[in-house]
Amino acid sequence: MDERVKTATLSIISNSSLIIMKLIVGIFTGSVSILSEAIHSTMDLAASIISFFSVKISSKPADKEHPYGHGKFEDVSGVLESILIFTASIFIIIEASKRLISGKEINSSTLGFLIMFLSATINFLVSKRLYKVAEKNDSMALRADALHLRTDVYSSAGVGLGLFLIWVTNLHFLDPLIAIFIALFILKEAVNLLKSAFDPLVDVKLSDSEISIITNTISKYSPGCGFHKLRTRKSGNERYVDLHLVFPGNMHMKKAHDICDNIESEMGNSLKNTEVMIHLEPCNNDCRNCGLLNKSKCKNR
Incomplete structure (x- = not known):
């Protein structure tokens, strides 16, 4: 199996596990920031699946219908993944705003920040592997997938820190504020990804x-x-x-x-x-x- 395909498979497995874990803890604690992280991981999973199929197709040799090869499938996947990030970010902002207005408190911040720091650690290790293989093979699809997971590292760590502060200060409004901050951070990364993926589709010159x-x-x-x-x-x-x-x-x-x-x-x-x-x-x-x-x-x- 192609190294890129193996690495994309690893991303799918890790994201699936994290989604289940975050959903269970998010529902139990009632934390919108944890649920927003579950949504983020769901988008990451969708991105990983897109990445898996794109690297599988792009690894095919040139043929009669594609005399220049199948490389642009990776660029298309990068554009699709950036759109997914935009969608997830907007959804998180809407839900967090609702929670900020309602003032609903979360049930258990202790379990929440432990799960978030565990998630950040797992995503850091997987994204490190993805970046390594992406650089080795110059793969836009894996680079985009690695970027998703790296943003998840920062956002999970941010949520974990916020939940820890809630546990210390009992200021529950921090939960939706952190979720909004995470969404804005993800939006910024999505813009960078969209440009990197879109440029090759319109034949922008090399650097x-x-x-x-x-x-x-x-x-x-x-x-x-x-x-x-x-x-x-x-x-x-x-x-x-x-x-x-x-x-x-x-x-x-x-x-x-x-x-x-x-x-x-x-x-x-x-x-x-x-x-x-x-x-x-x-x-x-x-x-x-x-x-x-x-x-x-x-x-x-």
């Missing part, structure tokens, strides 16, 4: 740091006539680079081909999962096609 690696590699092996029409994009964990590389008109085809191979090889070593497409162009005598480099450096002048 400036990645572009710098690409241009430095091209310049290192360039025959001196420059390059132009550099385009980059990302699909899942796959990077795509295409450009026009200008060669002296009298250069032997074999030498030009070897230069292209060197560029492609070094880019692949510097940036994981990178596919490079290079279009060769001959340099005119007046160097009109010399691209980005100084025309005085053109070897065909």
